[in-house]
Amino acid sequence: MKSIIDSHAHLAWDSYAEDQKDVIARAFQSGVVQIVHAGVDLVSIPEMIKLSDDYEQIYLGVGLHPHEAKLWDSQAEEALRQAAAHPKVVAIGECGLDFYYNHSDRESQINAFRAQIRLARQLAKPLIIHTRDAWPDTFAILEEEEAGKVGGVFHCFTGSPAQLPQIKKLDFYVSFSGIVTFNKAQDIQDAAKLVDENRMLVETDCPYLAPQPMRGKRNEPAYVWMVASKLAELRNVSQEQIADVTVKNTRRLFQLPEIKAPT
Ligand SMILES: [Zn+2]
Numbered sequence: 001m002k003s004i005i006d007s008h009a010h011l012a013w014d015s016y017a018e019d020q021k022d023v024i025a026r027a028f029q030s031g032v033v034q035i036v037h038a039g040v041d042l043v044s045i046p047e048m049i050k051l052s053d054d055y056e057q058i059y060l061g062v063g064l065h066p067h068e069a070k071l072w073d074s075q076a077e078e079a080l081r082q083a084a085a086h087p088k089v090v091a092i093g094e095c096g097l098d099f100y101y102n103h104s105d106r107e108s109q110i111n112a113f114r115a116q117i118r119l120a121r122q123l124a125k126p127l128i129i130h131t132r133d134a135w136p137d138t139f140a141i142l143e144e145e146e147a148g149k150v151g152g153v154f155h156c157f158t159g160s161p162a163q164l165p166q167i168k169k170l171d172f173y174v175s176f177s178g179i180v181t182f183n184k185a186q187d188i189q190d191a192a193k194l195v196d197e198n199r200m201l202v203e204t205d206c207p208y209l210a211p212q213p214m215r216g217k218r219n220e221p222a223y224v225w226m227v228a229s230k231l232a233e234l235r236n237v238s239q240e241q242i243a244d245v246t247v248k249n250t251r252r253l254f255q256l257p258e259i260k261a262p263t
């Protein structure tokens with residue numbers, strides 16, 4: 001059976017309170033062999049850890065989302081450091097800058113972002129970066145904090161080919177979500193055509209951003225196949241080739257073990 005990895009999902013949330021088990025079962029049935037569950041806050045960490053204990057295939061990132069950055073303090077840092085000691089935690093994040101929503105003020109966002117890059121470097125874990133309308137600051141901070149030493153991924157890529165050279169210079173990965181399937185996402189589609197094959201990941205960012213045929217509905221990891229199909233169409237290769245290469249890339253980035261889909 002063909003295999004794929006959803007490199008960025010949120011399953012420990014109320015959206016799945018009724019049917020979390022079914023959603024996860026559908027993912028595995030479809031050939032999703034591993035899922036990286038990104039963190040956004042501190043309160044959901046116990047539920048995330050429980051999920052990763054219950055399912056061998058689920059790994060975690062722990063971090064404070066830019067929306068929550070005003071909550072950053074030494075206690076938050078200590079909580080993340082402790083959570084990161086769990087063996088299923090493979091990354092720090094998501095963290096970064098969101099100057100589109102500005103749910104936290106910019107200074108708080110920058111402060112929390114820098115601190116989390118330093119934490120990732122201390123713990124030698126890669127970063128899951130959330131950035132929106134903030135490319136220049138994001139790149140400047142990643143360079144100043146020498147984030148290239150641990151590497152990471154720009155999750156839910158919403159840029160254009162213009163960012164690809166700097167991403168390559170940092171030696172980071174680019175993860176495509178359901179947004180790449182949207183009709184008006186020309187810049188993202190152009191980047192998806194051009195990005196190096198060995199830097200490309202796929203994700204759902206569920207429960208958000210369901211791909212085109214499901215747009216507006218609740219998303220789930222099994223739909224990551226639709227993202228792979230769109231990338232295959234854009235790059236003129238098979239869906240299986242996208243699945244294969246993104247599995248390899250995701251495992252390399254997060255140091256995940258090899259798990260095969262049941263036959
Ligand atoms: Zn995000």
Ligand SMILES: [Zn+2]
Nearest residue numbers: 008038094205
């Ligand atoms: Zn996310």
